[in-house]
Amino acid sequence: MQASDDPYVPIADTLRDELNAETIKMENMKHFSGDDGIKELPIVLNKLLEISR
16 A cells, blocks of 8 residues: 655555555555554555455
8 A cells, every 4th residue: 555645655566566466545645654643544454354355
């Protein structure tokens, strides 16, 4: 998962391509940190549950 406005980690598809993984790009999430007000990521939990089935 990547935020389109992350000030620290640029959006890059290289790791996704190397791992053959899905990338979910989120808007207005910054760096997914508590300092940015992000306390939970339910989409991550749902994806993990989906993968584990």
